[in-house]
Amino acid sequence: MKMKPVVVEARDLERTYRRDSVSVPAVRGVSLSVREGDYIAVLGLSGSGKSTLLNLLGGIDLPTAGSVHLLGQDTRRLSDRDLTRTRLEHVGFVFQRFHLLPALSAQENVELPMAELGAGRRERTARARELLEYVGLAQRIEHRPGELSGGEMQRVAIARALANRPALVLADEPTGELDVHTGGEIAQLFRKLNADGTTLVVVTHDPALAQPPAAVWEMRDGTIRPRSGE
Amino acid sequence: MSSALSLAWRTLVRRPRRLALFVAGVMVAAATLIDMVMLSEGLQQSLAGILESTGYQVRATPRGLLPFESASGIPHSLALAEAFRADPRVEEAQPIWGVTVYVSSGAHAGPDRGRPLATFGLGVPAGAAPILRIREGRPAQPGEVLLNPALAEALEAQTGDTIWLGLAPDPATGGTRRRRVMRVVGIAQFVFSAEGAFNLAAPLEDLWSMAGASLQPAALILVRIAGDADAYDVARDFRARTMNADIYAIPELIEAAGDRLTYFKQLSLVLGTVSLAVAFLLVATLMTLSVNERWSEIAALRAIGVTRRRMLIQVAWSGLIIVGAGTISGLGVGLIVARYLDSILTRFPGLPLEVSFFVLRPGDAGLAVALLMATGLVGGLYPAWRAANVNIAGALRESI
Numbered sequence: 272m273k274m275k276p277v278v279v280e281a282r283d284l285e286r287t288y289r290r291d292s293v294s295v296p297a298v299r300g301v302s303l304s305v306r307e308g309d310y311i312a313v314l315g316l317s318g319s320g321k322s323t324l325l326n327l328l329g330g331i332d333l334p335t336a337g338s339v340h341l342l343g344q345d346t347r348r349l350s351d352r353d354l355t356r357t358r359l360e361h362v363g364f365v366f367q368r369f370h371l372l373p374a375l376s377a378q379e380n381v382e383l384p385m386a387e388l389g390a391g392r393r394e395r396t397a398r399a400r401e402l403l404e405y406v407g408l409a410q411r412i413e414h415r416p417g418e419l420s421g422g423e424m425q426r427v428a429i430a431r432a433l434a435n436r437p438a439l440v441l442a443d444e445p446t447g448e449l450d451v452h453t454g455g456e457i458a459q460l461f462r463k464l465n466a467d468g469t470t471l472v473v474v475t476h477d478p479a480l481a482q483p484p485a486a487v488w489e490m491r492d493g494t495i496r497p498r499s500g501e
Numbered sequence: 502m503s504s505a506l507s508l509a510w511r512t513l514v515r516r517p518r519r520l521a522l523f524v525a526g527v528m529v530a531a532a533t534l535i536d537m538v539m540l541s542e543g544l545q546q547s548l549a550g551i552l553e554s555t556g557y558q559v560r561a562t563p564r565g566l567l568p569f570e571s572a573s574g575i576p577h578s579l580a581l582a583e584a585f586r587a588d589p590r591v592e593e594a595q596p597i598w599g600v601t602v603y604v605s606s607g608a609h610a611g612p613d614r615g616r617p618l619a620t621f622g623l624g625v626p627a628g629a630a631p632i633l634r635i636r637e638g639r640p641a642q643p644g645e646v647l648l649n650p651a652l653a654e655a656l657e658a659q660t661g662d663t664i665w666l667g668l669a670p671d672p673a674t675g676g677t678r679r680r681r682v683m684r685v686v687g688i689a690q691f692v693f694s695a696e697g698a699f700n701l702a703a704p705l706e707d708l709w710s711m712a713g714a715s716l717q718p719a720a721l722i723l724v725r726i727a728g729d730a731d732a733y734d735v736a737r738d739f740r741a742r743t744m745n746a747d748i749y750a751i752p753e754l755i756e757a758a759g760d761r762l763t764y765f766k767q768l769s770l771v772l773g774t775v776s777l778a779v780a781f782l783l784v785a786t787l788m789t790l791s792v793n794e795r796w797s798e799i800a801a802l803r804a805i806g807v808t809r810r811r812m813l814i815q816v817a818w819s820g821l822i823i824v825g826a827g828t829i830s831g832l833g834v835g836l837i838v839a840r841y842l843d844s845i846l847t848r849f850p851g852l853p854l855e856v857s858f859f860v861l862r863p864g865d866a867g868l869a870v871a872l873l874m875a876t877g878l879v880g881g882l883y884p885a886w887r888a889a890n891v892n893i894a895g896a897l898r899e900s901i
Contacts, residue, residue: 359806384805
């Protein structure tokens with residue numbers, strides 16, 4: 272069977288922070304390939320380096336050593352401007368705390384990355400409405416984040432992540448702020464996303480997000496390995 | 502929808518009360534700056550306006566004296582004015598004199614009853630009105646007078662009435678000595694008149710005759726330059742050949758007034774600078790607060806692909822919006838405050854009615870607005886730079 276193309280690849284990845292002149296390794300020697308259509312769930316305890324790995328894969332942080340090739344481009348070799356453009360065009364982010372703009376409606380939040388990319392108003396509106404419908408929020412498009420529940424805000428954030436038809440969606444604890452029931456719904460939405468062809472990397476504590484078809488990896492002390500049986 | 506300006510505006514109005522307070526702060530600073538700009542050259546500009554409005558470019562006054570400071574004046578003023586007129590560069594030369602006279606009217610008290618009003622009588626060439634603004638009627642001919650509005654009201658006199666003019670009150674009769682009957686031919690405002698002062702204008706010969714001023718004195722002689730002759734040159738030439746008068750071009754007088762009013766400029770500069778500093782601190786503070794509050798939101802925006810430049814512009818717009826709103830409202834408040842302060846300052850005794858301490862020139866207003874907008878931009882620059890250079894991963898980590 273023909274292998275699907277690699278979306279992002281980490282090789283011997285290292286990320287060390289300096290705190291009070293002490294070096295703290297957050298990611299150590301991680302190598303990982305994410306191919307088109309993959310759904311990878313990274314599990315691990317707090318402080319294990321999951322979020323740092325996600326930031327490195329998405330190009331919002333740069334490795335101390337090793338490399339990340341995002342759509343074939345070494346993130347360390349890209350200027351900030353090019354890296355920003357790459358994230359805008361090819362990567363969708365879903366954050367634990369949603370990070371929607373409170374001043375904008377759900378639809379405007381979803382339109383934001385498209386506007387940044389230069390899409391026309393009509394195109395943006397149509398796409399935003401389509402995405403909000405896809406995540407089950409067709410009736411809430413004019414509502415602002417303050418008028419939405421946590422689950423609804425996360426759905427808006429997911430729609431925003433999908434706005435520019437990214438090659439990769441990275442989600443950092445997307446159910447971390449939600450109750451079990453709502454978290455389950457979001458986990459189901461992620462499975463639907465993947466079934467519809469979205470490449471996903473999710474870092475989480477939530478077992479619901481690590482259900483099949485997710486390939487589960489575990490992080491411990493900055494290192495990563497496939498969960499037994501995977 | 503989400504242009505940087507729109508986003509900046511919608512972000513600011515999320516905290517309407519705080520925004521209102523900061524805009525009010527900038528408004529006060531802007532009003533102060535506008536007032537200081539108006540004050541810095543207002544009096545000089547106002548005096549210049551009065552002097553230039555007479556339409557004369559050169560002025561002769563008694564040596565060492567200001568106009569109307571003494572009744573003695575420049576002697577033989579008709580001859581001197583004639584000599585000035587003989588210069589081909591001169592179009593007109595008008596001697597003007599001033600003396601205190603006492604006036605009564607039939608309506609007021611009767612010719613020899615009641616208390617005559619002490620009035621500053623202005624002697625002008627018959628049929629001319631060089632430093633008068635005639636509101637009704639015409640210039641006075643021999644035997645005629647123009648009254649200023651305050652005097653006309655006090656005398657209950659109007660055009661066509663007869664008044665009694667005397668040089669000094671006569672305690673014996675309750676009337677005036679050397680009195681003469683004059684007919685009111687109009688109402689006119691003396692351009693250098695103080696508020697509430699009584700003035701009248703009569704032909705020079707009538708006042709000279711009544712006062713027994715045989716030397717035909719003048720408190721000033723106004724000279725109108727013909728064509729494009731240079732007022733400085735004319736004044737210099739006249740100065741060189743006239744011994745008993747100080748002769749200056751009007752622009753020279755305006756410059757001299759400006760030199761004497763330097764302290765207004767210094768005061769304005771200091772207070773104007775303070776108001777700009779306050780505006781800067783307000784904008785910098787609000788922008789820093791706003792950026793700090795939005796720190797993780799800004800990081801998320803950068804993460805999803807919003808460029809540094811766009812973040813910088815958005816925060817800079819926020820500063821400009823605050824300063825813009827504060828400046829627009831500050832302009833209005835500044836004008837109201839200036840009018841109020843002007844009404845207090847111009848009550849100072851002896852100041853011409855038309856003088857103003859606060860004068861708004863379009864260029865100055867533009868300068869004040871530009872300075873404030875630049876201040877807003879600079880005030881928002883550091884917070885904007887911080888926002889643009891947020892450590893995305895660090896800020897997102899701190900937000901959890």
